Amino acid sequence: MTLLTLGINHKTAPVAIRERVAFAPEDLKEALRQVCSASQLQEAAILSTCNRTEVYCSAESSDARRILAWMSEYHGLNLAELEACSYMYRDEAAVRHIMRVASGLDSMVLGEPQILGQLKTAYAVAQDAGCVGGFLDRLFQRTFSVAKRVRTETRIGENPVSVAYAAVHLAQRIFSDLHDTRALLVGAGETIELVARHLKEAGVRQMTVANRTLTRAQAVAAEFGGRAIPLTDIPKALEEVDILIASTASQLPVLGKGAVERAMKVRKHRPIFMVDLAVPRDIEEEVADLADVFLYSVDDLQQVIEENIRSRQGAAEEAEHLIEAGAAEFMHHLRSLNAVSVLRQFREQAEATRDQEVAKALKALERGNSPEQVLQAMARALTNKFLHHPSVQVRKASAEGRLEVSDWLRELHQLPPEDAGISLMKSEKLPPAESSSDDTV
Secondary structure: OEEEEEEEOOOOOOOOHHHOOOOOOHHHHHHHHHEEEEHHOEEEEEEEEEOEEEEEEEOOOOOOOHHHHHHHHHHHHOOHHHOOOOOEEEHHHHHHHHHHHOOOOOOOOOOHHHHHHHHHHHHHHHHHHHOOOHHHHHHHHHHHHHHHHHHOHHHHHHHOOHHHHHHHHHHHHHHOOOOOOOEEOOOOHHHHHHHHHHHHOOOOOEEEEOOOOOOOOOOHHHHOEEEEEHHHHHHOOOOOOEEEEEEEOOOOEEEEEEEHHHHHHHOOOOEEEEEOOOOOOOOHHHHHOOEEEEEEEEEHHHHHHHHHHHOOOHHHHHHHOOOEEEHHHHHHHHHHHHHHHHHHHHHHHHHHHHHHHHHHHHHHHHHOHHHHHHHHHHHHHHHHHHHHHHHHHHHHHHHHOHHHHHHHHHHHHOOOOHHHHHHHHHHHOOOOOOOOOOOOO
């Protein structure tokens, strides 16, 4: 069984590609079923956020190109283009990667906490789709446990920063005082809630929340003393606000160049600051060409984010040690499970041999054979059958120069150590291994 992780993220691909590879939440279950069928995967989960799209899977083989080929066909992308910006991890490296992702060590904002919730959602969706078995279940549970340790045992979560924080911090650089600014937030998810919280802490008192579902917008707006509007009212609201921050799950832009252009004429070209945190993007990229519009994407926030990263490097190093230990422990656990399977087969084989010889002995007793002779014959037959194959394999291995097999046999059966010279002399005089053919009782 091979564990495989492959995907793209903010380090390997620009937003123009990431938005084309993103999966809509409502399409994930069907996508999971398709990738399992097309790529011959036994288990799979897909994490799709604004900064990454990753597939976690287990399979008998590890043909990453087959999965990328499916992804390129699903999204209508050129395979070579996708391969150029993708990465792949296998087995322990894959375990280490998913633990780093869950702990926020692979995020654009080092240590950001939202990714853990997104990974838990990806796991739940994969479970609902019937694409999670014992292998991925153990991986996710151990990953969540390690991420929790990172949060509680290091300082990586102190003074939390996020893409939402970076957006508000950038607004504070542009506006000397946010107390007199008005903000329009497009979307009503976790990211927008975080943006609203940071804006309120920064002094913004007038906030409007626009969302496709008005009741959800009203719930967010009420928490922060704002008002709610439907998405159709955004063009009108644009005429009054100073800041617009968008983060929806829409697959198409919710704000086009034409609407912004009309709003700017009404504003008499009073500047407006916009941040598009969504992938796929909520705001048409052509909006950036308009005069007096300052539009930033998630990639543009990198400079702000890098300043925050430096303050968390010490905690990140501690977290890396926890992740290394967690990944090694998980792989040790998997190897022990493999041993359990082998031992089960070994025991079943031994018990089948025992039962066969006991049945022969009972028949011999029914025929009136001497119990002493029957017992001796059964013991001899069992000894021959149990020792035949190991003897043959040890001789073969020794002849091929694989002397460690003899050491393993000594360790397995706790045989006393012998002088190498004596062992060699004795080995030259060993009688041939007994045949495993059935003895006549």
